Amino acid sequence: GGRVAGGGQSPAPSPGTWTEGGLEPSLELPGLVQEGWLQSTAGSPSATPSRVRTGIWSAALNGDLGRVKHFIQKATDPSQPDSAGYTALHYASRNGHYDVCQFLLENGAKCDARTNGGATALHRASYCGHTEIARLLLSHGSNPQLVDDDGMTSLHKAAEKGHEDICSLLLQHSPALKTVRDRKARLACDLLPCNSGLWDLLAS
Template sequence: MTTPKDDHHCCDHSQSSSVTQTLDELAFERGVWSAALNGETAKVIKFIEGGGDPDTVDNAGYTALHYSSRNGHVEVVSVLLQNRANPNCTTRSGGVTPLHRAAYSGHTDIVKLLLKAKASPLLCDEDAKSPLHKSAERGHMEICKLLVAADRTLVTLKDKRGKLPVDYVMESNVSLKTLLQES
């Protein structure tokens, strides 16, 4: 069992051990981010219908689309994209996109939605890792196939350590290594 802090690595939204919460914690819980994190579609819709901006960032620079993409909430992602959430938004710290988060977490249906909404698979985070790097390091074959189909040049992108996506694949995963070989 994971603790709330382990559930989302971007920032610490775990319950405070004191009786009072900080203003940041209260804002997160009341904002659209908590609803997106927890897959509460009705709350996300209410936020948007009330005039809320789907690209509103929390104090860590994450949007609701980042949270729902990371946690696999297809319906919330769909609602956000239908209401013009930016599929290419990047965090202030790390330069991470929702596509990075979905690819790393193995959420194939969300990767499909994001690509359909024109999320760029070529955007790299501050470590110069593309969503393909993130998916390859976790061995997500179907997502790697989708990303390579979206843009074959992804297999040639090197991160800040000089590594290609294929360099993150376990030696035993021959089929994924084959897919990611430069041709």
């Protein structure tokens, strides 16, 4: 078995307790919550590297560019997925951290890495309304036509939340997106909130 503090007798660390230099809040990381990920790695030979990767996910989630740079400098794979398939870029895109996204992309992060549910960082940015991050991802080659496991494009996700700027941006890159149906045969316009001003844009 691997060596851990206290001769291996310590209980498994809970999310949010370990860092390489301070408290690292990671309770929101879906992979850790969903599958008890920290529990499964505690006490194994790979426990320390795994927790280092936990650090980059948390740092990206929290927009801590200095910490993200620290992990990249220590040769952490910027596209390392957690147990839900989320990468640091997914977390930074979801939470609107432009500088972190830019740094990750410039250091080899895969712009179209998929979560276990098939979502790309562009799906997350589009759903959460982060227009400039969506623009950044597209400029780095993110494919707006990719669909998640529900058959939804990033346009579906943006439309679902009524994000007009992102819908316009996506359609500039790929006008055919408005004709894509998800697995329930819904167009992006079918997901618009009631009284949305986007109907003319998406349904024309």
